[in-house]
Amino acid sequence: MLPATTAEHATADPLAILQEVFGYDAFRGAQGEVIEHVCAGGDALVLMPTGGGKSLCYQVPAIARHRAGRGVAVVVSPLIALMHDQVGALEEAGVHAAFLNSSLDFQAVQRIEHEMTSGRLVLLYAAPERLTTPRMLAQLDSLHERGLLSLFAIDEAHCVSQWGHDFREDYLGLHVLHERYAGVPRIALTATADDHTRADIVQRLQLEDARVFVASFDRPNIRYRVVEKEDPRKQLLRFVAEKHEGEAGIVYCQTRKKVDETAAWLVGEGITALPYHAGHDASVRQKHQNRFLREDGVVMIATIAFGMGIDKPDVRFVAHLDLPKNIEGYYQETGRAGRDGEPAEAWMAYGLADVVNQRRMIDESPAADEFKRLQRGKLDALLALAESHDCRRVRLLDYFGEEGRPCAPYQNACDNCLNPPATWDATEAARKALSCIYRFGHHSQGPRSFGAGHLIDVLRGKATEKVAQHGHERLSTFGVGADLSEQQWRGVLRQLVALGHVVSEGEYNTLALTESARAVLKGGVQLLLRVPSETPKRSKRTGRVTSTGGKAAKGAPADLDAAAQARFEALRAWRSEVAREHNLPSYIVFSNAALAEMARRAPGTLGELGEISGVGEKKLEAYGPEILRVLGAG
Known part of the structure; x- marks a missing residue:
């Protein structure tokens, strides 16, 4: 077992970790409840929207359990780029993390495996296909026997479901985590899962006893x-x-x-x-x-x-x-x-x-x-x-x-x-369109089905070569929809196809009626459609659209005054240099929101800088003096 703390003053308290490592004052939404449950050793299925802070739901418990002597947390992640960036962000925050994937040479793999099996690593990111190899399972067995396997986090958990929108066969082997490592908490996380997908995740990952946390799916921004x-x-x-x-x-x-x-x-x-x-x-x-x-x-x-x-x-x-x-x-x-x-x-x-x-x-x-x-x-x-x-x-x-x-x-x-x-009652128009499709099928001259473009021409009474070729100007429906624009007719047909009253068939997308079209033809179904929006005006000289609005802000909040704006731009330039040196995206060094708050408040001491959200202890130590210099206070 590892010692109960990895540093003299390290704490396993989740809120203290949030403040110390990540620089945030409080958990958002269900984060605190999820983290408390996983820290205590419980399994969890977490549905939380993109941008809702899912990563903290396993990163904070991983740090807390590591500091309590529980060893390494293993994160199942499907993408190499994601592993690289998340590991980079954790290392920037002072958390020892690594990834194992195909981008590493054998020596690098051996070094990381040694860090993992020694228990010094806090988080290890691995693809699902690597996690279930005999070599990896043997290493996890060893950690489990020594009590140094703190938790499993299965990110993008919807990938395990064949009902979901991004099924990945490699995820199916992850049931081994429950069967082989009983007692090690598992947290499965996804941003999207309807009832079918959710049930599939539970069944395939054997999370029947897991507590389910469903955050609001609303993204008001x-x-x-x-x-x-x-x-x-x-x-x-x-x-x-x-x-x-x-x-x-x-x-x-x-x-x-x-x-x-x-x-x-x-x-x-x-x-x-x-x-x-x-x-x-x-x-x-x-x-x-x-x-x-x-x-x-x-x-x-x-x-x-x-x-x-x-x-x-x-x-x-x-x-x-x-x-x-x-x-x-x-x-x-x-x-x-x-x-x-x-x-x-x-x-x-x-x-x-x-x-x-x-x-x-x-x-x-x-x-x-x-x-x-x-x-x-x-x-x-x-x-x-x-x-x-x-x-x-x-x-x-x-x-x-x-x-x-x-x-x-x-x-x-x-x-x-x-x-x-605005809306308009398209019920009668729908009946005209269906009636015309029906008459195509019963007209003796030529093919019995046609596409949307030809149908609209007949309804609007356009004497095209194709109309004449097939004798469709003699149909009773020829010209019955001349009062509607082509755009309106396309809206009617789109809705009829969307509702399943019309289907498109064959190589040429010809239209045919379904059984449900009968009820529409009889007037038993009302169709209420949007009035098509007007096409924006274009410049006569270039044909390009004439802009009607100003340019959007490029990262800095609009409420910064001129001096704060200058500080923000200076901080952003400094951040870009640091990011290039560390081979990381700029936002991993500091977010735009953190830079904007620094520019707005213009802290003059390290203590004042440390009060800004997103500035943890490691980043304050590593970058604090430079930030104060950039702000003109160093």
């Missing part, structure tokens, strides 16, 4: 916004240029090709953008990720291969150019914005093709019927969120079983609460 697709690239450019110029953001696309093309196009428009997907070499992905984490104002264009475990706190927006598969994925991805608690935006462009593509992917999947049924239900919930004309935050929270209130009073209210959309 995030504004949710969904726009109808017109020209999505230009819509994205307008959003970035007008609202988030020079700020860090993530843009998600469904395909690798679209990622590369979008990144190249944005670069051509003057945006610092980088592509990221699994088709790139590992060295390219690592280079781009490092730039995103370490530089200011980089926009990452990515598939969902990017993002899990990204701790960058100052991501000011997450945009989706394609519809995600479900609300869990959407919530997880949008949650990467505004981890620092400052205002951020979740923006999504959404159109008829998104609905068609997602439904087809489910229908053509080789998965079992039960899995497909569940995935359709998840997609339906996301479609309802996208099509809603009431509070998006309420709908989002309701999906996770949490009662919410309309976000109009929030600083960052969703688009529907900020500008309540």
Whole structure:
């Protein structure tokens, strides 16, 4: 056993550790309760939103149990970049931590294994596939026999569930932790899990006796916004240029090709953008990720291969150019914005093709019927969120079983609460569209099914070559919808597909009626739709969107006066130098919030500097004199 304390004055009290090591005065939300439970040796399943402080829920107990002589805590983590940054942050705070992954050579692995088996290491990060190797299990056996295995933390625990949005087969072997190391507390953590996924986590990790902690899923600093697709690239450019110029953001696309093309196009428009997907070499992905984490104002264009475990706190927006598969994925991805608690935006462009593509992917999947049924239900919930004309935050929270209130009073209210959309009764229009699809199938001349574009042309009475070719100008439905715009008709069709009354079939996305369309045709279903928003005006000279707002702040709070702003910029420049020297992202040295508070208060002594949130004892000792010098007080 290790001695009860590792230093003369070290304490195992969790709150004292929080203040001493991390520089925070108090726990947030459920953190204190979770930490107390795990410190006492209990198992826990923790559902806490991204940015809610999940890491502290196992890092503080790991430090406390190590100081009490319990040895090393093992953290299961799926990503090399996340391990590197979390270990770097812990070492910066004076906590001995390390990781084992494929980026290390054999000598480095041996050195870390020696630190682990000696019990000197406080936290060890390892990928799930390494944790279950015979070599690693033998080392854990030895630690367990000597009472030097303090706890297991299973991060991104939703990866164990086949119902979840990011299943990883390597996580399935983690049941061995319960079977092999009885009595060692386990804490599983995730930001997103619906009831099915939660039950799967409990069953597969054998956490039936664990205490479940569910924090609020509300992220009041995030504004949710969904726009109808017109020209999505230009819509994205307008959003970035007008609202988030020079700020860090993530843009998600469904395909690798679209990622590369979008990144190249944005670069051509003057945006610092980088592509990221699994088709790139590992060295390219690592280079781009490092730039995103370490530089200011980089926009990452990515598939969902990017993002899990990204701790960058100052991501000011997450945009989706394609519809995600479900609300869990959407919530997880949008949650990467505004981890620092400052205002951020979740923006999504959404159109008829998104609905068609997602439904087809489910229908053509080789998965079992039960899995497909569940995935359709998840997609339906996301479609309802996208099509809603009431509070998006309420709908989002309701999906996770949490009662919410309309976000109009929030600083960052969703688009529907900020500008309540007008609606129109599209019931009769829906009946006309369904009737036209029906008549396609019973028209004797040519094919019996057609796509959305041709359907809209017929409804609006457009005498196109294709209409004439198939004789559709003779249909009774030809021109019955001339009073509606193409955009309005696309909204009607999108809703009909979203509700399952119409399906898209085959290589050419032709439309067909389902059994439920009968009730709509008979007038038994009401369809209430949003009135399409107006397209923003464009400059006649360049075709570019004319900006209507000022530039957003780039990290510093707006309430800093000129002198404080100058101090903030000086501190940020100093932080960048330190981060480069230590090969770490700047936010690991100090957060923007900590720098802003230093700039605002301008402490003149080490004692005053130590009172600022985020300044722990080790950082005060290591950087205090330099910070005072930068502030002009040293």
